[in-house]
Amino acid sequence: MQSTPTKPPFYLGIDLGGTKILAGVFDSQLKLIGTYKVSTKASRGPSGVLGRILRCIEDAIDECDLKMNQISAIGIGAPGSVNSGKGVVNFAPNLGWRGIPLAGNLSKKLNAPVFLGNDCSVSMLGVYHVELKSKPANALGLFIGTGIGGGLVIGGEPYRGFTGCAGEIGHMVIDRSGPLCGCGNRGCFEALASRNALFNSIRKAVEQGKKTQLHEILGRDLKDMRSGDLRKAIRRGDRLVNRLVREAAEAIGLAVSNLANVLGPEVVILGGGVIEALEHEMLPTIIRTARKHAMPGALTGVEIKASVLGDHAGITGAAYLARAELQAHRSKAHNTLHSSGNA
Amino acid sequence: MQSTPTKPPFYLGIDLGGTKILAGVFDSQLKLIGTYKVSTKASRGPSGVLGRILRCIEDAIDECDLKMNQISAIGIGAPGSVNSGKGVVNFAPNLGWRGIPLAGNLSKKLNAPVFLGNDCSVSMLGVYHVELKSKPANALGLFIGTGIGGGLVIGGEPYRGFTGCAGEIGHMVIDRSGPLCGCGNRGCFEALASRNALFNSIRKAVEQGKKTQLHEILGRDLKDMRSGDLRKAIRRGDRLVNRLVREAAEAIGLAVSNLANVLGPEVVILGGGVIEALEHEMLPTIIRTARKHAMPGALTGVEIKASVLGDHAGITGAAYLARAELQAHRSKAHNTLHSSGNA
Numbered sequence: 001m002q003s004t005p006t007k008p009p010f011y012l013g014i015d016l017g018g019t020k021i022l023a024g025v026f027d028s029q030l031k032l033i034g035t036y037k038v039s040t041k042a043s044r045g046p047s048g049v050l051g052r053i054l055r056c057i058e059d060a061i062d063e064c065d066l067k068m069n070q071i072s073a074i075g076i077g078a079p080g081s082v083n084s085g086k087g088v089v090n091f092a093p094n095l096g097w098r099g100i101p102l103a104g105n106l107s108k109k110l111n112a113p114v115f116l117g118n119d120c121s122v123s124m125l126g127v128y129h130v131e132l133k134s135k136p137a138n139a140l141g142l143f144i145g146t147g148i149g150g151g152l153v154i155g156g157e158p159y160r161g162f163t164g165c166a167g168e169i170g171h172m173v174i175d176r177s178g179p180l181c182g183c184g185n186r187g188c189f190e191a192l193a194s195r196n197a198l199f200n201s202i203r204k205a206v207e208q209g210k211k212t213q214l215h216e217i218l219g220r221d222l223k224d225m226r227s228g229d230l231r232k233a234i235r236r237g238d239r240l241v242n243r244l245v246r247e248a249a250e251a252i253g254l255a256v257s258n259l260a261n262v263l264g265p266e267v268v269i270l271g272g273g274v275i276e277a278l279e280h281e282m283l284p285t286i287i288r289t290a291r292k293h294a295m296p297g298a299l300t301g302v303e304i305k306a307s308v309l310g311d312h313a314g315i316t317g318a319a320y321l322a323r324a325e326l327q328a329h330r331s332k333a334h335n336t337l338h339s340s341g342n343a
Numbered sequence: 344m345q346s347t348p349t350k351p352p353f354y355l356g357i358d359l360g361g362t363k364i365l366a367g368v369f370d371s372q373l374k375l376i377g378t379y380k381v382s383t384k385a386s387r388g389p390s391g392v393l394g395r396i397l398r399c400i401e402d403a404i405d406e407c408d409l410k411m412n413q414i415s416a417i418g419i420g421a422p423g424s425v426n427s428g429k430g431v432v433n434f435a436p437n438l439g440w441r442g443i444p445l446a447g448n449l450s451k452k453l454n455a456p457v458f459l460g461n462d463c464s465v466s467m468l469g470v471y472h473v474e475l476k477s478k479p480a481n482a483l484g485l486f487i488g489t490g491i492g493g494g495l496v497i498g499g500e501p502y503r504g505f506t507g508c509a510g511e512i513g514h515m516v517i518d519r520s521g522p523l524c525g526c527g528n529r530g531c532f533e534a535l536a537s538r539n540a541l542f543n544s545i546r547k548a549v550e551q552g553k554k555t556q557l558h559e560i561l562g563r564d565l566k567d568m569r570s571g572d573l574r575k576a577i578r579r580g581d582r583l584v585n586r587l588v589r590e591a592a593e594a595i596g597l598a599v600s601n602l603a604n605v606l607g608p609e610v611v612i613l614g615g616g617v618i619e620a621l622e623h624e625m626l627p628t629i630i631r632t633a634r635k636h637a638m639p640g641a642l643t644g645v646e647i648k649a650s651v652l653g654d655h656a657g658i659t660g661a662a663y664l665a666r667a668e669l670q671a672h673r674s675k676a677h678n679t680l681h682s683s684g685n686a
Contacts, residue, residue: 038349081640090579091639138505150605151446161607162481168604173597175519175530187518254516261511262493262605264504277379293528296434297424302505334388 006033008061009072010058010064011322014127015119015314016078018042018094018146021053023060024315025071030130030323032312038059042095049095050102054109073113075322077314078102078123079147079167087116093182095148118142120167121158124151126317127269128158136191136266140259142169142329143313144252148190152263170194192251195274199225201244213238227277234281237261242281248274249282253289258319260290260298271307279306344354349376351495352415353399353407354665356469358462358657359421361385361437361489364396366403367658368414373666375655379403385438391437392438393448400453416456418665420465421445421488424508430459436525437490458668462486462657463510465503467494469660470612470650471501479609483602484650485512486615487595491533495606513537517597538617542568544587556581556618570620577624585624592616596632603633603641614650622649 006027015022021040025033036059038052055075061068070226087103107114113140115123124141132139141151148170152159160166170190178187179197191197202220206212213233214222233241256268270342275282281340287304307313349370358365359462364383368376381395381401396419404411423435430446432438450457460468467484475482484494491513495502503509513533514526522540534540549555551634556576557565576584599611611633618625630647650656 020557081638136505154502158496162479162609163603163607163640163643164512165638166605166607167638168641171604171638172515172601173517173636176597177519177520206667256513258601259605260506261514262602264506264509266505293516295424295514295526297506297508298511300506304436 006031008070010066010070011319012071012074013108013315013318013320013322014053014057014059014074014076015122015318016040016049016053016076016095017119017314018079021049021056022311022318023053023056024312025060025064025066026316026319028323030316030319032316034060034064035312035315036063040095045161046095046097046100050105050109053106057110061179068112071110071112073115073322073326074106074110075115075117075122075318075320075325076102077108077117077119077318077321078246079119079149079196082116082118083164084115084117088115089116089310113322113326113329114331115321117318117321118160118165118167120149120151121160122151122317122321123271123313124153124167124269124317125158125314125320126270126309126313127151128153129320130316131307131309132267132269132314134267138263138265139269140263140265141269141271141307142252142256142259142271143193144193144270144274145304146195148194149274158299169255169259172255172258174251174258189251189255193248193274198227198230198244198248199246202241205240205244210240212240214241227274231277231281245278245281246285248284250289252282252287254293254303256286256290257293257298260294260302264298266302268302268304269307270305271310273311274320275306276310344677349374351413353409353413354662355403355414355417356658356661356663356665357396357400357419358465358661359392359396359419359438360462360657364392365654365658366396366399367655367662368403368407368409369659369662371661371666373659375659377392377403378655379406383438384477389438389440389443393445393452396449397452399543404469411455412674413452413521414453414455416458416665416669417449417453417456418460418465418661418663418668419445420451420462420664422462422492424435425459425460425461426507427458430457432459437565456665456669456672458664460661460664461492461503461508461510463494463501465494465660465664466614466656467496467510467654467660468501468663469656470494470614470660471496473659474650474652474656474661475610477610481533481608482610482612483606483608484603484612484614485599486656487536487538487613487617488615489538491537491615493602512598512602513599515598517594519599532598533592536591536598538570539572541570541587541591541617542591545573545584546585548587553583553625555583557584559585568640570617574620574624588624589628593632594630595625596629597636599629599633599647600636600641603637603645606675607641609645611645611647612650613648614653614656616654617652618649673685 139153150167150169175187181188181191445661493510493512518530524531524534
């Protein structure tokens with residue numbers, strides 16, 4: 001099978017996560033040419049992580065037989081609260097970062113324009129522009145990974161609110177006497193259904209003597225557990241993992257119901273690593289729970305589905321961001337030039 | 344003191360609640376001229392309530408020394424899910440209504456244009472256009488009365504989402520193992536902090552033998568309890584009522600935090616009968632709890648305050664709706680006429 005030829009200019013999309021950095025090289029039509037992945041190693045601090053992002057970028061470009069000077073712009077989605085205009089990560093608890101001028105630092109090293117966004121907003125940008133052909137006016141994305149974040153589209157545009165950090169659905173409290181969350185609250189959605197929450201509840205149950213097939217897959221200490229291991233365990237008939245995954249799916253369904261009541265979206269998209277690994281196991285429970293709890297009418301005619309882009313939503317959205325922002329900057333520069341010419 | 348003269352045309356705003364119907368007569372500048380209030384008596388069914396709305400309207404107009412033919416248009420806010428375009432109340436559990444063509448029925452009886460909206464959306468319309476001078480792009484209204492509803496402004500416009508019923512904040516679950524809600528869920532915001540929830544928790548505590556000053560105010564059986572009685576009891580040093588009102592305020596604060604995380608509003612407005620009666624007792628706890636639970640940045644620079652319009656938000660918004668919709672209809676009719684003239 002011959003693939004369609006790739007067209008310059010090229011764009012780089014980076015998904016910076018607490019666990020891994022994923023880089024994708026895209027052509028002018030946002031067709032994915034190649035990816036490269038490295039672990040984040042957040043414990044090495046901002047400059048250590050910056051070095052790893054640079055290495056990931058170089059290796060991704062090299063994998064695609066390209067050179068850095070063929071890349072027109074770079075987009076990057078980072079977790080936590082970001083200032084897109086200034087390219088600064090304000091606060092990223094998963095990375096332990098505060099006030100890191102990520103876009104500026106990368107831009108200097110790479111001698112190319114770099115644009116920054118919140119990881120979940122950027123993922124939603126990818127889903128919306130590349131995956132959702134119907135272009136709904138209002139859409140909601142829930143991204144379930146190490147943590148949980150949301151992406152909102154309102155009136156066909158990405159929505160970040162007055163504060164620039166709207167969509168923080170992971171810290172919506174749904175069980176105020178529930179387990180403690182990293183943010184200090186009890187019973188946040190993230191503390192009930194993120195990968196970390198799921199792994200913690202499995203480890204706790206095992207400590208209390210519950211049986212699981214995970215030992216046969218991972219060994220005695222369940223180190224390096226991944227979402228895919230849970231799927232394998234369930235398929236081997238693991239009742240503990242099956243129950244805990246179902247409980248997480250119920251929490252996700254309840255969150256979808258809450259958000260549908262408040263926001264009235266036309267489409268609800270579920271993405272992130274946990275959904276990619278466990279879509280088959282979780283999605284029916286999520287949909288059933290959401291429809292059971294939502295107000296009459298709040299989910300009538302509303303599609304709830306898993307993202308087809310899956311783990312590539314972040315890099316796709318980041319490449320989209322890079323292309324859109326570059327065009328906006330060029331058109332602004334052109335207009336400024338044009339109007340000074342006329343003055 | 345001489346009041347400024349009122350200017351025709353006049354508009355009527357109706358706030359249809361589960362307990363009472365409030366009608367307000369407004370002049371062309373939306374200055375309130377007079378109000379009239381009757382109880383709803385929802386148990387008499389839709390035609391019984393329709394008769395009471397008509398009586399309330401007639402009495403309000405008469406109080407203002409006006410005649411029905413001096414009223415240009417009527418706006419009405421009804422609880423539950425409404426179809427504004429068709430003027431139909433789809434589903435109003437507090438009234439026991441399904442598919443009632445309220446605007447059409449009223450319009451026929453009164454021989455005047457009638458425009459319908461959801462009660463909380465309409466209240467937010469009043470607050471936004473008459474009270475919020477800064478015209479924030481994004482604002483959130485929480486209306487705490489018999490039930491709890493929300494009103495959203497996004498991009499300077501009322502927001503009702505794809506389903507037309509966005510803003511159903513009362514059925515956001517914040518305590519999934521909490522008390523049963525009328526909607527069938529457990530731990531909805533409304534089941535924790537509405538007037539009904541507050542009164543139920545007081546009655547339950549009294550049944551369990553707890554002491555309260557309310558008996559001295561209301562007699563043995565606590566019938567006809569009103570929000571204002573709780574304020575009186577607290578001022579007499581009633582520790583039970585003080586604690587239960589504080590707990591309701593904490594639930595409201597948690598809901599504000601959830602909604603600020605998700606929506607990133609610039610202004611948060613609290614309204615409804617419970618807030619009007621207990622602002623002094625509840626607002627400090629609401630603000631403290633919201634700021635404690637919200638994500639870093641989600642409430643930075645965000646104003647949280649009680650509506651100055653208070654219980655008049657609904658009638659003011661309804662009159663605004665009447666005036667705006669009448670102008671829109673007239674301009675549309677004019678344009679249609681104009682374009683047919685040109686054809």
